[in-house]
Amino acid sequence: MHVEVRGLNKRFGEFQAVSNVEFTIGKGQLIGLLGPSGGGKTSILRMLAGLESPDSGDILFHGRKVNGLPPQERGIGFVFQNYALFKHMTVAQNIAFGLEVKKWPKAKIKERIAELVELTGLVGFEKRYPHQLSGGQRQRVAFARALAPEPQLLLLDEPFAAIDAKIRHELRSWLREMIDRLGITSIFVTHDQDEAIEVADQIMIINKGRLEQKGTPREIYQDPQTPFVASFIGESTLIEDIGQLRGFADAAALGGTKGLVRPEYVEVGRANEFALLSATETGTVSHIHFRGSEWLVEVKIGDIKLTTYRSLEKPALHPGEEVHVLVHRAYLFNETDSWVTENR
Ligand code: ATP
Numbered sequence: 370m371h372v373e374v375r376g377l378n379k380r381f382g383e384f385q386a387v388s389n390v391e392f393t394i395g396k397g398q399l400i401g402l403l404g405p406s407g408g409g410k411t412s413i414l415r416m417l418a419g420l421e422s423p424d425s426g427d428i429l430f431h432g433r434k435v436n437g438l439p440p441q442e443r444g445i446g447f448v449f450q451n452y453a454l455f456k457h458m459t460v461a462q463n464i465a466f467g468l469e470v471k472k473w474p475k476a477k478i479k480e481r482i483a484e485l486v487e488l489t490g491l492v493g494f495e496k497r498y499p500h501q502l503s504g505g506q507r508q509r510v511a512f513a514r515a516l517a518p519e520p521q522l523l524l525l526d527e528p529f530a531a532i533d534a535k536i537r538h539e540l541r542s543w544l545r546e547m548i549d550r551l552g553i554t555s556i557f558v559t560h561d562q563d564e565a566i567e568v569a570d571q572i573m574i575i576n577k578g579r580l581e582q583k584g585t586p587r588e589i590y591q592d593p594q595t596p597f598v599a600s601f602i603g604e605s606t607l608i609e610d611i612g613q614l615r616g617f618a619d620a621a622a623l624g625g626t627k628g629l630v631r632p633e634y635v636e637v638g639r640a641n642e643f644a645l646l647s648a649t650e651t652g653t654v655s656h657i658h659f660r661g662s663e664w665l666v667e668v669k670i671g672d673i674k675l676t677t678y679r680s681l682e683k684p685a686l687h688p689g690e691e692v693h694v695l696v697h698r699a700y701l702f703n704e705t706d707s708w709v710t711e712n713r
Contacts, residue, residue, distance in 0.1 A: 446515030625701030
């Protein structure tokens with residue numbers, strides 16, 4: 370389903386939960402709504418679902434305005450964080466529920482259940498009750514139940530939040546595969562950036578009720594359009610006065626005094642590791658942590674503290690050691706939090 374949202378606003382009392390949000394979603398795409406808690410992600414999802422009505426703005430499915438339509442007439446499937454399965458019903462009964470409400474013929478329901486348990490890898494579990502399933506299996510039942518009535522849009526609210534890390538990882542790739550196979554337009558809410566980056570075709574960053582940026586995971590990571598997006602995605606350090614660093618002395622002249630630096634823009638090492646030593650700063654290693662695949666090194670240059678990674682193949686650095694530091698790149702922005710694009 371092609372989804373279009375125009376000028377969406379929602380207040381709760383005096384509080385503006387969603388502010389002028391606009392976007393379009395192509396058919397078959399998997400979209401991640403990502404942002405800090407209370408930013409408005411769930412409110413947007415609920416308005417798409419018809420569980421909440423916007424104060425202003427339009428929601429269009431396939432070019433048709435659905436503002437006034439109740440949830441059951443919108444062709445939507447839902448999956449929630451807490452499974453929301455019917456505890457007294459078996460897997461098959463849970464899947465059948467929406468179809469019975471819609472008065473599907475018995476034989477067709479049976480057929481559909483068989484298709485869905487197959488699709489979601491739940492063959493043999495049809496007669497089990499939710500308490501006889503693992504968290505991951507329950508979430509797959511929730512997914513099967515949501516898909517049963519053949520919705521055109523699937524809405525998932527923190528679908529994996531209640532599941533432990535390892536299974537969550539498996540479920541993510543499983544979801545990605547399912548969505549690809551079914552070609553169903555899907556929107557999921559998460560505040561886990563790794564999840565959004567790994568799974569989504571496009572990410573929408575929602576903060577304080579606003580859509581800060583919409584783009585592919587790569588665009589969001591590599592070309593953040595606002596300081597908020599840059600600091601929210603990936604790791605970064607904010608340097609209040611970036612002009613102190615060699616290579617950024619002209620930052621103020623360009624209008625940007627602050628800089629955001631990601632660990633991968635920083636190189637730290639001994640003098641013999643740098644081809645052009647004059648381009649480096651001198652710093653002191655303040656901490657070093659073993660991370661399995663690499664070292665995490667914290668280094669101080671005056672009162673600026675930077676973090677970077679270091680290959681395990683290179684000699685280990687030691688806390689207190691004086692080192693050279695090269696900052697390749699920084700996102701510059703000014704007091705009003707606008708980017709200085711010339712020198713990014
Ligand atoms: P989280 O990640 O914590 O779920 P979110 O980004 O999904 O957050 P929303 O649940 O959309 O955010 O909430 C946005 C803001 O609107 C919050 O400050 C919340 O307290 C407020 N809010 C949401 N629903 C209501 C409501 N029914 N009545 C009053 N305030 C509400």
